[in-house]
Amino acid sequence: MRLPPAALAALVAVIVVVQGLLLLDPPTLILGLVDWTGHFATIAILLAASPRRLPTALIVGTFAATLIDLDHIPDLFGEEGISDVTPRPVSHSLVTVLVAGAIAAAVRARAPRYGDFAVGVALGVAMHLLRDVFTGPGVSLSWPLSAEPVNGAFLVYLVAMIAVAAYAATRSRRVVGPA
Secondary structure, three states: OOOOHHHHHHHHHHHHHHHHHHHOOOOHHHHHHHHHHHHHHHHHHHHHOOOEOOOHHHHHHHHHHHHHHHHHHHHHOOOOOOOOOOOOOOOOOHHHHHHHHHHHHHHHHHOHHHHHHHHHHHHHHHHHHHHHHHOOOOEOOOOOOOOOOEOOOHHHHHHHHHHHHHHHHHOOOOOEOOO
């Protein structure tokens, strides 16, 4: 996925603005929309850094993985069953990444036509959790073994996104791989 340098810079700015808005503790619906914007910006920057031309289905699957946040809906209705022991719903853990990866491998083997989308979903879930580690209350990555959240400093995430965006903006315009 190719993005011009100005678009990459704008995505980094979006990440900063999103973090500022999240610190204002907006109403839940606004919080969700703002958070998804941050996830979309992160995914776009990471995909833009790929040295290969990525299949459209993989890109779509990666963005579709943000739907993992639908697991927050029960909390809106006072039902905390999937997040009563962790800062985020338990589906925000490496178990979900492993399951998505296993499903992607099975889909790729049995129905290759859908394999790129499935791989994209697995990658997108991993990217989603990566961002969640650095924003908000952290992620209980090792659930069910431990509910202890893993947290990172937002500044580390921001510097990493700036570095990846700079790499994507300055790397060779030659694209390796099939269209």
